[in-house]
Amino acid sequence: MSDSNSSNKRASNDSEEPTCQKKARTFSDDGAPVESEPVTILAGESEDKFFVHAHLLELSSGFFQKALNKEWKEGQERVVRLPNVDVDVFRIYAKWLYTGRFHCLDGSTDVKLLACDELGNFLHAPDFLDAFVDVILEQTAQLGTPTFLSSSIYPRSVKDSLHRKLCRDLVVYRWGYRNFDTLRSHAIPREFLEDVLLDMKRNFDQGVTRLSFSRFIKDKDACYYHEHTRLNTPCYKTKYGI
Numbered sequence: 280m281s282d283s284n285s286s287n288k289r290a291s292n293d294s295e296e297p298t299c300q301k302k303a304r305t306f307s308d309d310g311a312p313v314e315s316e317p318v319t320i321l322a323g324e325s326e327d328k329f330f331v332h333a334h335l336l337e338l339s340s341g342f343f344q345k346a347l348n349k350e351w352k353e354g355q356e357r358v359v360r361l362p363n364v365d366v367d368v369f370r371i372y373a374k375w376l377y378t379g380r381f382h383c384l385d386g387s388t389d390v391k392l393l394a395c396d397e398l399g400n401f402l403h404a405p406d407f408l409d410a411f412v413d414v415i416l417e418q419t420a421q422l423g424t425p426t427f428l429s430s431s432i433y434p435r436s437v438k439d440s441l442h443r444k445l446c447r448d449l450v451v452y453r454w455g456y457r458n459f460d461t462l463r464s465h466a467i468p469r470e471f472l473e474d475v476l477l478d479m480k481r482n483f484d485q486g487v488t489r490l491s492f493s494r495f496i497k498d499k500d501a502c503y504y505h506e507h508t509r510l511n512t513p514c515y516k517t518k519y520g521i
């Protein structure tokens with residue numbers, strides 16, 4: 280009996296191997312290819328230089344897929360100019376390409392974060408936009424509910440967008456009275472307000488009230504607000520092993 284117990288214990292210990300050890304090895308085809316040459320990106324009017332591997336740009340962005348086509352001048356010269364893109368915002372995107380994380384914990388403002396949403400749409404980079412909503416959720420857990428999201432997300436997304444749903448849910452389930460007061464001072468899309476009213480009516484009928492963040496996020500899996508679930512494509516977190 281003791282042998283059996285010790286055997287079971289070993290099996291149990293094996294399955295509880297620390298996660299970091301499990302991730303120490305992976306398949307040779309996993310991760311980003313390292314054979315492609317870097318492309319020079321000149322960001323902002325100052326033309327700050329970034330060197331980013333081509334396959335990362337092409338995999339993440341419809342814009343770069345086209346721009347780096349050999350038939351285009353940019354594709355032949357391996358130089359892409361983005362004069363209207365903020366340098367700091369492009370740096371967040373470029374670092375995200377390599378790590379799957381937003382490197383923005385250094386006082387990046389809401390304005391910079393919204394510019395990430397704008398850049399992701401400009402670049403046709405759906406994974407970056409899913410990562411953006413994860414950042415919003417993480418920020419919401421720490422700093423409270425944002426009041427600015429809908430003015431950025433609604434005009435750039437389709438009706439069934441899960442990012443739109445996040446905008447609405449944060450209002451319907453999380454906003455307090457003072458948040459609603461800010462509706463007067465923000466450029467809130469009318470379509471968003473109509474959707475919120477419909478959702479609130481539904482919640483009112485079902486007796487749902489304001490939720491704490493932990494209850495709000497409870498039972499929602501990590502991809503609940505990710506557009507890739509609607510588009511039936513892999514999650515960026517899987518790609519990055521996050």
Ligand SMILES: [Zn+2]
Nearest residue numbers: 501502505514
């Ligand atoms: Zn996902």
